[in-house]
Amino acid sequence: MSPSLYAAERGTGPTTIALLHGFGGCHDDWREVAASLALGARTLAYDLPGHGLSLDFPGSGPARIAASAVLTDFSARGIKRAHLVGHSMGGAVAALMALNEPEKIASLTLLAPGGFGPEINAPLLRRYAAATGTDEIRACLAAMSGPQSRPSQHRVDLVSEMRQRPGQLRTLVELAAAMTRDDRQGVIPSERLETLNMPIMVVWGTDDAMLPVSQADGLPKHFHLHHVLEAGHMLVEEAPGLVVEAVRRNMRRRSRRLRPELAGAAS
Numbered sequence: 001m002s003p004s005l006y007a008a009e010r011g012t013g014p015t016t017i018a019l020l021h022g023f024g025g026c027h028d029d030w031r032e033v034a035a036s037l038a039l040g041a042r043t044l045a046y047d048l049p050g051h052g053l054s055l056d057f058p059g060s061g062p063a064r065i066a067a068s069a070v071l072t073d074f075s076a077r078g079i080k081r082a083h084l085v086g087h088s089m090g091g092a093v094a095a096l097m098a099l100n101e102p103e104k105i106a107s108l109t110l111l112a113p114g115g116f117g118p119e120i121n122a123p124l125l126r127r128y129a130a131a132t133g134t135d136e137i138r139a140c141l142a143a144m145s146g147p148q149s150r151p152s153q154h155r156v157d158l159v160s161e162m163r164q165r166p167g168q169l170r171t172l173v174e175l176a177a178a179m180t181r182d183d184r185q186g187v188i189p190s191e192r193l194e195t196l197n198m199p200i201m202v203v204w205g206t207d208d209a210m211l212p213v214s215q216a217d218g219l220p221k222h223f224h225l226h227h228v229l230e231a232g233h234m235l236v237e238e239a240p241g242l243v244v245e246a247v248r249r250n251m252r253r254r255s256r257r258l259r260p261e262l263a264g265a266a267s
Contacts, residue, residue, distance in 0.1 A: 004054075004057075004073075005046060005047070005048075005049065005054050005057055005069050005070065005072075005073045006027065006046070006047040006052065006053035006054045007027065007044040007045060007046045007047070007073065008027040008028070008034070008044070008045045009042065009043070009044055010034050010035070010038035010042070010043045010045075011034075011037070011038030011039065011040070011041055011042045011043050012042055013040065013041050013042055015040070015041040015042065015083065015251075016041065016042045016043075016044065016079050016081075016082040016083065017037050017041050017042070017043045017044070017082065017083045017084075017085060017247065017251075018043075018044045018046065018070065018074075018082045018083070018084050018085065019033065019034060019043060019044065019045040019046065019085050019086075019090075020046055020048060020066075020070070020084070020085065020086040020087065020090030020091070020093050020094050021045075021046070021047075021048060021051070021087060021088075021089075021090050021236075022087040022088030022089045022090050022091075022114075022233075022236075023088060023089040023114075023125065023128075023129075023172075023175070023176070023179070024051070024128055024129060024159065024172055025051065025087070025090075026047050026051055026052035026053075026158070026162055027045035027046060027047050027052060027053075028045075028052075028158055029045075029087070029155075029236050029237070030043075030045040030236060032237075032240040033085075033236060033240050033243050033244055033247075036240075036241075036244045037244060037247060037248075041083075044077075044082075046070060046073075048060075048066045048069075048070075048089070048090065048093065049061070049065055049066050049069050050171045050172070050175055051162075051168075052162055054069075055165060055167060055168055055171065056167075057069060060171065060175075061174070061175050061178060062178070063089060063092040063093045063096055063114070063115065063186075064096055066093045067093045067094075067096035067097045067100060068100070070093065070097060071097055071100060071101055071104065074104060079104075080104065081103070081104055081105070081106050082104065082105065082106060083105075083106045083107045083109070083247070083250075083251050084097060084098065084105050084106075084107070084108050084109070085109045085110075085111070085243075085247055086108075086109075086110055086111065086113060087111040087112065087113075087235065087236050088111070088112055088113065088114050088210070088211070088233065089114045089179075091110040091111060091112065091113025091114055091115070091116075092113055092114035092115035092186075092188065094108060094110060094113070095108070095110065095113060095115060095188055095193065095196075096115075096188070098196055098198065099188075099192055099193075099195070099196065102196060102197070102198065105198050106198060106199075106251070107198055107199040107200070107201075107250045107251050107253065108196070108198055108199070108200045108201070108250075109200075109201045109203070109243075109246055109247045109250045110200070110201070110202045110203070111202075111203045111204075111235045111236065111243060112203070112204050112205060112208055112210070112211050112233050112235055113202065113211075114179075114185060114211065115185065115186060115187055115188040116187070116188065116211075116215045116216070116218075116219070117185075117187060117211070117212070117214075117215030117218070118184040118185060118187055119184070119185075119211070119212050119214075119215065120179075120180060120183070120184065120185040120210065120211060121209055121210045121211075122180035122183040122184075123183075124140070124143055124144065124209065124210060125176050125179065125180055125210065126173075126176045126177065126180060127140055128140040128141075128144070128176075129169075129172040129173045129175070129176035130169070130172075130173050130176075131159075131163075132160075132163060132169065133160075134156050134157070134160050137156050137159050137160055137163075138151055138156045141155060141156065141159070141234065143209060144209060144210050144232055144233045144234050145232040145233070145234045145237075145238055146205055146207045146230050146231045146232035146234075146238055147207060147230060147232075148230050149231070149232060149234070149237075149238045151234075151237070152237065155237055190218060190219075190220065193219075193220050193223075194220045196220075197222075197255050198255050199224075199250050199251070199253035199254065199255060200222070200223045200224065200250070201223070201224045201225075201226065201246055201249070201250040201253075202216055202219060202223055202224070202225050202226070203225075203226045203228060203235060203242070203243065203246050204216050204225070204226075204227055204228065205227075205228045205230075205231030205232050205233060205235055205238070206227050206228065206229050206230060206231065207230055207231060207232050208231075208232055208233045209232060209233060210232075210233040211233065213227065224250070224253075226246060228242060
């Protein structure tokens with residue numbers, strides 16, 4: 001029996017919200033956000049392949065593997081449709097899920113998503129992947145946060161504890177190297193993103209030191225964009241209340257009707 005994908009579940013009800021963390025994170029990143037969203041829905045905060053309690057998931061690494069893994073887990077849980085929220089690498093995973101099986105995604109909320117442009121702060125990502133001591137972990141988290149934010153002690157301790165598990169650090173270092181070949185990241189073609197018709201909101205900090213906010217300039221016109229002033233890359237911790245409101249607002253929006261030529265491209 002192969003290892004399964006881990007997800008922390010909260011709340012109940014007919015509406016499901018799936019939460020996908022960024023590189024080097026885990027399900028606990030969503031602690032505050034999930035606590036609010038679970039008041040009116042069922043939330044599933046995943047550990048993506050190669051992270052946390054999904055460390056030994058087979059084939060861990062690429063976003064496409066993670067996208068397939070979460071969609072398979074949806075089927076195993078009997079989830080026919082869910083609202084999807086993804087941060088950074090988790091945003092790329094969420095976008096790929098929506099492209100692969102759009103009928104399963106009720107709405108898509110992307111927080112500083114990966115894959116929307118080739119630029120990435122590769123040295124910082126690789127430094128974070130290899131960070132072990134609490135001082136170095138705190139310094140990396142601070143570098144990824146906005147000028148007005150300080151990493152919480154809880155987050156520093158959580159990252160440190162996770163990296164003490166056998167094989168976790170090596171997996172992160174290998175994954176970071178694969179994600180930043182030639183100091184660039186892989187890009188999801190904009191023509192593919194154009195075919196998505198579920199409600200889509202993109203939230204980006206204006207002081208993001210990992211993925212430049214300018215990558216949001218080329219988004220398809222039907223994507224709703226929200227800039228967070230003076231926020232950095234770590235939006236889930238820097239502005240949890242704003243993230244909750246963005247998710248709820250996006251969940252209330254309606255899907256658009258695809259033009260015939262786009263419907264053909266999506267099929």
